[in-house]
Amino acid sequence: MxxxxxxxxxxxxxxxxxxxxxxxxxxxxxxxxxxxxxxxxxxxxxxxxxxxxxxxxxxxxxxxxxxxxxxxxxxxxxxxxxxxxxxxxxxxxxxxxxxxxxxxxxxxxxxxxxxxxxxxxxxxxxxxxxxxxxxxxxxxxxxxxxxxxxxxxxxxxxxxxxxxxDDADPTYELISYREFDRCGTPRDIDEASVFAAADAEYPGAWDTVDRGTGQAVCVPNAPGPILHGVRGDDRDAVRRVAEHIDSEPVDRTALFHTNQGTDAHLADAVLAELRDGAGYRVTGQVVTEPETRQGGHVFLALGDGDRELDCVAFAPTGRFRDRVRALRTGDRITACGEVDRGTMKLEKFAVRSLVETELVVPACPGCGRSMESAGADQGYRCRRCDTAEPGKVERELDRSLERGWYEVPPTARRHVAKPLVRGGFDAPTHPER
CATH class of the missing domain: 3.30.70.2200 (Alpha-Beta Plaits)
Incomplete structure (x- = not known):
């Protein structure tokens, strides 16, 4: 051979x-x-x-x-x-x-x-x-x-x-190529047929489209010879998707065995072991509130008691940023992504535990208004109703997140990152389509 x-x-x-x-x-x-x-x-x-x-x-x-x-x-x-x-x-x-x-x-x-x-x-x-x-x-x-x-x-x-x-779990990609003299011209593809084919074969074929943005992910923007590339776990499913896409003539096709969608680039680690230029899975507690900065990038910090790690969900991750913004200080998560210049570029995260309550200024049981401070170490009181409380009280939080895994949408997924729909994760999943 x-x-x-x-x-x-x-x-x-x-x-x-x-x-x-x-x-x-x-x-x-x-x-x-x-x-x-x-x-x-x-x-x-x-x-x-x-x-x-x-x-x-x-x-x-x-x-x-x-x-x-x-x-x-x-x-x-x-x-x-x-x-x-x-x-x-x-x-x-x-x-x-x-x-x-x-x-x-x-x-x-x-x-x-x-x-x-x-x-x-x-x-x-x-x-x-x-x-x-x-x-x-x-x-x-x-x-x-x-x-x-x-x-x-x-x-x-x-x-x-x-x-x-290493008992890896290879995936498939069926790539259809254009007639070579068409390279550099706009691709002629009926997007409705792409979405219909994607729905028919999901989840055997995945990341074909992004329903949130309305994009046909399998169709590249680059000027090269690829017309479309359909990925999945089932070789027959990716073939069927490709066959049902209405488009300009297909010059040739090739079925590839790949490590795409496998998370092969990630290694389990603790914060002290991280270095630039590699991908990791790390678990820690959110130690800063998520902050949206210029450009729409969302930052937070993760800590494990000894070290802290800055994490970012970049603007192109779209709706994934809303999941990151929903995190609070004290939540425990597992974060995944590449570390670059000391910052993890988030690809997915798993909620391990959520802060369920917060301490707030008590409300007066008589009038319902927030009480005022009665002075240093004196608790709180309502001057109007002459009621008092010794300190802040716990209030249950309404959290939009649940325990389990969240991921970037298909348009923002790195080639090697594993879509949640593939399964094999250690907690419930909330796949993006």
Whole structure:
């Protein structure tokens, strides 16, 4: 068996997409006499500095021999990759290995790539040690060589083995591509058909649309060759959604096995263990009231008795901010997100316990008005009715939140973040659609 890994072949400006190139590679492999077992799409650490639009690396599993596979893939990368984009640094790694039996070090590299930072030097050393052929294109990187995409390409080579070993729960994405000469023009898609298909197959297919905003999430805004991409747990469901979308002609399709929607980027931790550039699940108490700042971003602080962590729900998370604003000092939550410059970018949170009462100035039982202070340590009194209370009294709070998980809407979800509708969470869920 052979594993072809590639990454960083797309462009933010020219519109090329690495998944499209992977689909072309798979077709060329088949034309060369090989059988393609699967396409793999791997979302890597979303916090890395050098990344493609969605930070995805791709792999193609085939029985075509490694040398022929390398030649086929290298020709296509050289032809289609946008090498003159300063932010694009294409890389190719081809392994003469069973996808389920790559070296442990390569599987470890792949598992770590979704949360850690890897250097090109580390990737090349590991690829050479494993005897994998590789090539790079584009300008030299800070590592002194072209082809930074070989980091992601090597991670894509090891991903399937890592997922199998670690009992991961891969998902699917069926990507439909436009006729290439239409790239850069507005997509012709009947949105009503997208919403109807999404409703028919939910939750087997998820994040197809956002009913709160009325957006077809599966349709990208970038100028590349993707017409739409349908994600879900059920490969048949994502196919049916795609088939029922009325649109301009579909040139080709490819079904990818992915780590999208898995929360693979998150690790359980305590506040003292957090570092920038990684994703976490942390539990603590809300220690500041939520505050809406300039731009509509909502901030609060979480504490565990020893440390505090600033958390933010950015404006693009839309209605999720209302959930964050509904939190109060004293609530206990589990927060999830990437830490950047000491602040967690909230993706979801779970309410563990809520403050149910608050202390308020007592009301006079006679006239119903709020009492006044009777002086330092003298309690409260109503001068009109001559009634008194020794101190503040508890009043039950009307809370809009319930115990359980809340999440950002589909329009704001990161590729690798797990939608609540997928299940497997440790408390009740309140999914967004």
């Amino acid at each position: 052979t594993v072809i890994g590639l990454d960083d072949t797309d462009s933010r400006t020219a519109g090329m997409c690495s998944t499209y190139l992977a689909a072309l590679v798979a077709e060329a492999v088949a034309d060369a006499g090989g059988t393609v077992d699967r396409h793999v799409l791997v979302r890597l650490n979303p916090a890395v500095e050098h990344k493609t639009r969605g930070n995805a690396a791709l792999a193609v599993h085939t029985d075509l021999d490694a040398d022929r596979s390398f030649d086929v893939a290298a020709d296509l990368v050289a032809e289609y990759a946008v090498g003159d984009d300063a932010r694009t640094s294409p890389g190719l790694v081809v392994a003469d290995a069973d996808p389920n039996a790559v070296p442990d070090a390569v599987a470890d590299f792949a598992a770590e790539a979704v949360r850690e930072f890897h250097s090109l030097d580390d990737a090349l050393r590991l690829a050479d040690d494993a005897g994998f052929r590789h090539a790079g294109w584009g300008a030299e990187t800070e590592d002194g060589a072209p082809g930074r995409g070989r980091i992601g390409a090597l991670a894509a080579v090891g991903a399937w083995c890592a997922w199998t070993r």
